[in-house]
Amino acid sequence: MSARRILVTALAALVALITVAPLLWMVSVSFMAPGEAAQFPPPLLPQSPSLENYRQLFETYGVGRFLANSLLVSTLATLLALLFTIPAGYAFAKLRFHGRDATFRLLVAALVVPGQIGMLPLFLELKAMGLVNSYAGALIPWLAGIFGIFLVRQYCLAIPDEMLEAARIDGASEAQILRHIVLPILTPIIVTLALFVFLGSWNDFMWPLIILADQELYTLPVALAALSREHVQDNELMMAGAVVTTLPVLILFLALQRFYLDGLLTGSVKG
Amino acid sequence: MSIARLREARAGWAMTAPALAAIFLFFALPAAASLLLSFTDFDIYALADLGNLRFIGFDNYARLLDNPLFWKAMGNTLLFVAFGTPFIVILSLFAAMLVHSRWLHWRPVWRVALFAPYVTTLVATAVVWRYLLHTRYGLVNYVLSLFGAGPIDWLGSPTASLPAILIFVGWKSFGYNMIIFLAALQTVPRELDEAARLDGAGWFMRLRHVTLPAISPTFLLVSVLTVAAMFQLFTEPYVMTQGGPAQSTVTVLYFMYEEGFKWWNLGSGAAVAFLLFLCILAITLVQLRLARRAGAL
Numbered sequence: 001m002s003a004r005r006i007l008v009t010a011l012a013a014l015v016a017l018i019t020v021a022p023l024l025w026m027v028s029v030s031f032m033a034p035g036e037a038a039q040f041p042p043p044l045l046p047q048s049p050s051l052e053n054y055r056q057l058f059e060t061y062g063v064g065r066f067l068a069n070s071l072l073v074s075t076l077a078t079l080l081a082l083l084f085t086i087p088a089g090y091a092f093a094k095l096r097f098h099g100r101d102a103t104f105r106l107l108v109a110a111l112v113v114p115g116q117i118g119m120l121p122l123f124l125e126l127k128a129m130g131l132v133n134s135y136a137g138a139l140i141p142w143l144a145g146i147f148g149i150f151l152v153r154q155y156c157l158a159i160p161d162e163m164l165e166a167a168r169i170d171g172a173s174e175a176q177i178l179r180h181i182v183l184p185i186l187t188p189i190i191v192t193l194a195l196f197v198f199l200g201s202w203n204d205f206m207w208p209l210i211i212l213a214d215q216e217l218y219t220l221p222v223a224l225a226a227l228s229r230e231h232v233q234d235n236e237l238m239m240a241g242a243v244v245t246t247l248p249v250l251i252l253f254l255a256l257q258r259f260y261l262d263g264l265l266t267g268s269v270k271g
Numbered sequence: 272m273s274i275a276r277l278r279e280a281r282a283g284w285a286m287t288a289p290a291l292a293a294i295f296l297f298f299a300l301p302a303a304a305s306l307l308l309s310f311t312d313f314d315i316y317a318l319a320d321l322g323n324l325r326f327i328g329f330d331n332y333a334r335l336l337d338n339p340l341f342w343k344a345m346g347n348t349l350l351f352v353a354f355g356t357p358f359i360v361i362l363s364l365f366a367a368m369l370v371h372s373r374w375l376h377w378r379p380v381w382r383v384a385l386f387a388p389y390v391t392t393l394v395a396t397a398v399v400w401r402y403l404l405h406t407r408y409g410l411v412n413y414v415l416s417l418f419g420a421g422p423i424d425w426l427g428s429p430t431a432s433l434p435a436i437l438i439f440v441g442w443k444s445f446g447y448n449m450i451i452f453l454a455a456l457q458t459v460p461r462e463l464d465e466a467a468r469l470d471g472a473g474w475f476m477r478l479r480h481v482t483l484p485a486i487s488p489t490f491l492l493v494s495v496l497t498v499a500a501m502f503q504l505f506t507e508p509y510v511m512t513q514g515g516p517a518q519s520t521v522t523v524l525y526f527m528y529e530e531g532f533k534w535w536n537l538g539s540g541a542a543v544a545f546l547l548f549l550c551i552l553a554i555t556l557v558q559l560r561l562a563r564r565a566g567a568l
């Protein structure tokens with residue numbers, strides 16, 4: 001029995017090592033001197049680790065600005081998405097109103113339509129609204145999160161009606177019920193959803209690439225893609241750029257992975 | 272209707288209205304407008320002055336069908352779908368079964384490690400992998416050389432570029448599908464598997480006759496999601512190969528991006544987007560029908 005345990009665990013360790021190897025490699029090369037990684041066989045660790053690549057990124061290429069842009073856009077995207085999806089998800093689950101079920105069915109059907117279909121008209125629409133090349137333009141797609149509504153609704157269905165009914169009899173308004181009764185119950189799913197949106201908007205590339213024209217407004221992925229086209233040969237510098245872009249979300253995920261993975265695990269079974 | 276009921280209904284609409292308005296304005300309307308736009312010659316002149324806009328019927332579509340690069344993009348994308356979908360689905364299922372295994376120690380550690388690539392930034396890891404796949408200095412070719420395999424020009428040869436991107440996409444995305452499979456596996460009663468094992472069924476027999484039938488709806492869900500993802504590849508070729516070499520990694524979405532935002536042929540780009548949607552829809556419907564016939568739904 002225990003031989004089998006060792007075998008399976010060793011196999012998992014091997015697969016996990018192969019999986020995280022590119023990330024470890026990225027971190028290791030980011031500390032190398034210029035040109036050091038262009039050798040065969042590839043060096044595993046830097047000869048004399050230095051922060052030179054990071055210094056260059058921030059001082060010469062102004063990566064601090066892109067980092068701030070990414071933080072701003074992702075934080076706002078998260079807050080706005082929560083503001084829009086939580087009340088909607090709750091209402092679709094618990095409030096009876098005419099046309100509710102038909103509307104919700106329509107939303108679920110719309111999940112099969114990929115966002116890229118409407119990208120060109122959305123660009124024209126935002127151009128007419130004067131939002132091209134602005135943070136607001138980058139935030140817009142995150143307001144319309146059908147998946148988030150779906151997730152919140154699934155979770156709200158489990159809230160007992162008697163609890164809400166009792167609050168109503170006590171004279172609470174629907175907004176008060178949402179704030180004081182529903183929100184506390186929803187905490188785990190709100191954390192999950194917030195993480196989803198934050199990671200999604202932080203990692204998003206195609207839309208910011210389209211909507212942001214001035215380098216001043218670039219988010220990290222857009223800036224990194226532009227930098228890497230100019231610096232194809234500077235592997236060490238690019239690895240440092242990749243670390244700066246990836247590390248914040250990786251840390252956030254690792255810190256909150258319990259919520260995130262459990263949220264995914266329950267969400268997909270119910271769905 | 273009672274006053275309480277009326278108040279509830281009013282609150283219901285008030286709470287859903289902002290989200291519904293956003294979905295209508297920034298999702299449904301543009302998606303529908305895509306179809307209209309595809310019947311016009313919207314280009315850089317129309318962008319400057321809407322007076323230059325003309326309705327041209329199916330001209331965009333006719334011209335696309337005459338464009339070899341469009342067919343190349345379509346062909347490449349179908350290759351990604353045909354090879355990428357089974358590759359990623361099987362990889363994810365294997366990973367999920369490994370992490371689900373009752374003989375596994377420290378399960379959460381492996382779960383997090385295998386999921387980690389999914390949460391990384393696509394652009395950043397594409398840059399990393401472009402370097403890992405370097406012909407002369409790349410770690411991938413180094414590992415291959417340990418087994419005596421010659422250096423492969425992963426991103427520089429038209430035959431290796433597509434598999435190279437698939438390896439990257441597989442690495443990046445299998446963790447997410449693994450979690451979905453894992454959720455399904457947790458609902459399969461262990462006793463069923465145990466009974467089959469006591470009856471002498473081997474690993475593959477149990478996979479074939481116990482596990483797969485039990486999780487077939489999830490299998491379908493993961494395949495549908497993966498097909499859609501394969502159709503939507505854009506960042507990978509944009510960062511790693513810029514569509515090359517010899518246009519071997521131009522995908523439909525990459526083509527749409529260049530058509531729309533490089534050449535500003537927005538009408539033609541919208542036609543591409545609409546064709547892409549039809550492809551995804553068609554393949555999804557075929558999958559659903561196959562699944563229904565196989566009794567999975």
